[in-house]
Amino acid sequence: MTDLARPGSMAAAAPAATPRTPAGAPPARPDADVATAFEAAFLTEMLKQSGLTRSLGALAGNGGESGFSDLLTREIAADIARSRPLGIGAILMRKLAGEG
Helix, strand or coil: CCCCCCCCHHHHHHHCCCCCCCCCCCCCCHHHHHHHHHHHHHHHHHHHCCCCHHHHCCCCCCCCCCCHHHHHHHHHHHHHHHHHHCHHHHHHHHHCCCCC
């Protein structure tokens, strides 16, 4: 058993790390992160069905691009959800908060 796993060791007594925010910035909202992740998942499925990202994966041309096409689709969807959200996450947050 290592010192890290032993009860009473320094590692076990150390508090969990908390995310730091810049001075004056509002604290991070985990529900907003979850809403953005939900919107990214929705967009991933929409992009898969549209076939738009399939042609981007073919640009690699080495035959192994099919293994990475899902990864590319997820990253494109996550980028859209962060930079140009559709509003699905905001609607989800309002509903969960009981505001409509």
